[in-house]
Amino acid sequence: MNYTLRQLRVFLAVVGHGSFSRAADAVGLTQPAVSRGVAELEEALGVRLLDRTTREVVVTDAGQALAPAIERLLGQLDDTLEETRQLGERYRGRVVIASAPTISARLMPLYVSTCARQYPDIRLSVRDNVQADGLEQIRAGAVDFGVLIDPLAHEGLTIAPLATDPFCFVCRRDHPLANADSVPWSALDGIPLVLLDFASGSRPLIDRIFASHGVAPSVVQELGHSASVFGMVEAGIGASVLPSFSLPLPAASPLVWRPLTPREERRIVMVCREDRSLSPSAAAVWQMVQSLPLPAEPAMPQ
CATH class of the missing domain: 1.10.10.10 (Winged helix-like DNA-binding domain superfamily/Winged helix DNA-binding domain)
Structure with missing residues (x-):
């Protein structure tokens, strides 16, 4: 029948x-x-x-x-x-977000605190790992979704734009470029640089930007976290190129930052598996993240 x-x-x-x-x-x-x-x-x-x-x-x-x-x-x-x-619609249980370190420091406190107010029965957990690990966790279904740097490969993923984040130049106050109002990318040709390593989602973008401006940097150290980069720069090992979400600089440090010109950005996106629906609670957090205003970009250094 x-x-x-x-x-x-x-x-x-x-x-x-x-x-x-x-x-x-x-x-x-x-x-x-x-x-x-x-x-x-x-x-x-x-x-x-x-x-x-x-x-x-x-x-x-x-x-x-x-x-x-x-x-x-x-x-x-x-x-x-x-x-x-x-x-x-009761929105209860645990929601897990993957995030890269430079994003976690700026955005995740906002998301966790807002979720606690709007959805008190949801326990929002953050997996703070490098980009490569975050993408692997999303593909494996170990997290509900991620807030990451836009990956170069989108296959099998749903991507939703969230923000843009400009790159900046970080150096000691006694560096020859420290007193400039802004630093052209071309000025980085051949100077010693401490950069994030290739597990970071930013590093492939930085290398592409160098190539597009004809810059051949002298990379003296490659590290996984911006805090480690700050330490190397402070020790005089070299200057650095970092996303602005890595700011503010450590308190009382001898470091300064300057905008790089022309402005080059990385895209911050929300990422989930294309073939897996979000739970009602995860979908509520996803929509919450999309609706929240982002922190203002850091003020231009004096």
Whole structure:
């Protein structure tokens, strides 16, 4: 026996309104679609449910026996579906976000504190790992989604833009470029630099930017975290190029930062698996992250 919920609802509408045209208006279908739905249901059941005349629609004995049973069953179905919807909207449980270190420091405190206020029954956890590890956790389903640097490969991922983050130059106050209002990328040609390593999502972008400006830097150290980079720069090992989300600089340090010109940016995005739906709680956090205003870019150094 082959019938659909739509056919059952159309039949009830005709019985309730006593007219195909009024039933069509009630359910938002055309009159021919309503007539066809009833005819298909009658064919599936092998019994006539309505007698049609030019003036009226008469419910047959079979139709009168069937209508209240269908109404009761559809009512139970609607109640069950509504309970399921409300259960999904309670937003409880644990949601896990992957994030890169330079993003975690600036954005994750905002997201965790806002989630605690808006959704007190959700426990939001942050996995603070380098970009490569964050992407691996997303693909493996170990986290619900990530806030990361836009990956070069999008295959199997859903990507939602979130913010842009300019790169800046960081050096000691006694560096020859420290007193400039801004530093051109071309000025970095051949100077010693301490950079993030290739596990970072920023490093491939930085290297591409160097190549586009014809810059051949002298990379003296490659490190996984911006805090380690700051230490090397402070020790005089070299200057650095870092995303502005790495700021502010450590308190009382001899370091300064300057904007790089022309402005070059990395894209911060939200990432989840393309083939996996977010849980209601994770979807609520995803929407919350998208709706929050981002922290202002750091003020230009004096």
